[in-house]
Amino acid sequence: MNKLRLKDIIKTPEVVGIGNSVEVKGWVRSRRGNNFVQFIALNDGSIVTNLQVVADTAKFDEALLKQITTGSCIHVTGKLVESQGKGQTVEVQAETIEVYGSADPEQYPLQKKGHSMEFLREIAHLRPRTNYFGCVLRLRHAMAFAIHKYFNDRGFFYLHTPLITASDAEGAGEMFNVTTFDLNNIPRTEDGQIDYKQDFFGKHTNLTVSGQLEGELGAMALGNIYTFGPTFRAENSNTPRHLAEFWMIEPEMAFYDIKDNMDLAEDFIKYLVQYALDNNMDDLKFLNDMFDKELINRLESVTKVDFVRLGYTEAIDILLQAKKKFEYPVKWGIDLQSEHERYLVENHFKKPVILTDYPKEIKAFYMKQNDDGKTVRAMDVLFPTIGEIIGGSEREADYNKLLNRVHELGMTEEQYWWYFDTRKFGSAPHSGFGLGFERLLLFVTGMTNIRDVIPFPRTPQNAEF
């Protein structure tokens, strides 16, 4: 099988062989020309650059050429030659052209360049055919691949945690129910409560908000694991940084304390950014030139600087002294808003910041409690333009302390008996974190809305495609 992709021809024409016959297939980005010659810009998704196909009008039926409009799909055989024109080094001199599928210019929505991101979101089924989304989707793939490579190279095991669970890992109650009940006829117990015993799983279940709790079970057996899968949050936040369905990477490591955890998080994210710089420069250049002139600079600088490491209490002091007026007032105990996080990163330190030791009230039940009785060993990694990109912590490994905290929060041990078992049987110090995959992609692509770094975004009131 010899299936050439346009990338092979454009990047390594000498390997394909100038003067050789080639066969190319792809979607037409544009056709222009005159009575004698037509120039077709062809793209097959393998690379942002188009391949120029040159067709002598004398060789082809006028009716056939007319069908070659923007959006149509064609199959061309011809000779690879050095290009006469500017803008490309090689082109294909067409000998045969077959139209696989036409695209009526009256109806095809992607006729011209420069559509707004908002408009493209309405045609999420077609937007992968634009240059922007081609770049974003190739980078998305590269980052997913690099994540697996990073952990595999370091002896971490990929653990598949369930998407359907009966627990709320983050304790925020922002979950989608999973049920097979007929919603018009929900079984009730005698005292009028929903009778989940009659539901598919015999209990109340939901889509997971995080694979962490099960990840911890894995780490207590395999040492170092990571999860990488979709997570679901029914939080009604219509922001450029929140999705209802997003992908998360959650490493969990036995015998790591918070310092080891921070070191891993920093190394991991730098590796991913460097991977994109090393392997996806064409796409990054396109996004840099067309969309965000600081993108490549920002990526390069993150790989070189040491991230600031700072306690929450010190961060609050800095924010209190800031001249900037914040929409949400600052005082010790608040959950930091994106405006606070970005002030620290973009204005004060001008580099990524890892914040630790947050008040226990604003963090999840499983985090290791500090001796002060007020704070927990949490760590959030804050990034320029994004705010929080990673959230993690050292975990509470002490059975009694964990139990007290669970009771304080009005939760019960029974709900999490299997989780408590890890603290009963061979408990160990351990830590982990969660990287939001789409937040990473916002940073790596320079896109400003999280809806534009996932093929089919799920947000409140939006699940069309």
Ligand code: 4AD
């Ligand atoms: O800070 P979070 O809620 O942490 C956890 O879920 C932990 N269980 C992780 C762990 O320690 N294993 O979420 C982790 C990251 C955030 O830092 C953010 O990047 C991303 O997930 N995230 C979202 N991304 C997109 N849309 C949302 N609604 C998100 N909520 C969190």
Ligand code: MG
């Ligand atoms: Mg968080």
